[in-house]
Amino acid sequence: MSATTTLNCLSNGSFALVKEVVAEGLTRRRLLDLGLVPGTKVEVIRRSPAGDPIAFNIRGAVIALRRDVAGQVLVSPWK
DSSP: OOOOEEGGGOOTTOEEEEEEEOOOHHHHHHHHHTTOOTTOEEEEEEEOTTSOSEEEEETTEEEEEOHHHHTTEEEEEEO
């Protein structure tokens, strides 16, 4: 069994699989609409110089998420 972490804890260039979205309300709906559903492969493209927002490759689209929003997505690192 692999370790579970949050999306905002991953380093640049790393990959992960979405396990669960723990956000609620409109934030949850937005994340699901962006394709962050369980089983989706996500790549961390880069962080801004201040560390917020973070750019992710999600299903072929580059999406920027704020650090607090990315922290509401549970992932397992993909090797």
